[in-house]
Amino acid sequence: MDKESYQAYLRSPEWKEKRKEILEEANYECEECGSDRNLQVHHLNYDNLGEEELGEDVEVLCKGCHEDKEIEKGTDLYEEDDYGEY
Numbered sequence: 001m002d003k004e005s006y007q008a009y010l011r012s013p014e015w016k017e018k019r020k021e022i023l024e025e026a027n028y029e030c031e032e033c034g035s036d037r038n039l040q041v042h043h044l045n046y047d048n049l050g051e052e053e054l055g056e057d058v059e060v061l062c063k064g065c066h067e068d069k070e071i072e073k074g075t076d077l078y079e080e081d082d083y084g085e086y
Helices: 003-010 013-024 061-071
Strands: 039-043 056-062
Touching: 003 013, 013 039, 013 056, 039 061, 056 061
Parallel strands: none
Antiparallel strands: 039 056
8 A cells, every 4th residue: 555545544434433443442541651642543564454453453552652663663653654643
């Protein structure tokens, strides 16, 4: 999937509903630090877009933990994706 298609998916009603389900499943808490603020859903892979499963395809992280994870990978969080926050 190219970047434009992925960005369109992140703006879709399907992703908004899936994101809500994922946040609920994670009890609206960061899986790294337990924070309940500025939550983002981080894709671990892009294999199952539209059918993402918590723990396999995505994880819930607060903005700080998400930024730390991207720094560790050597990527720029805001250059690659458009993340909604809760």
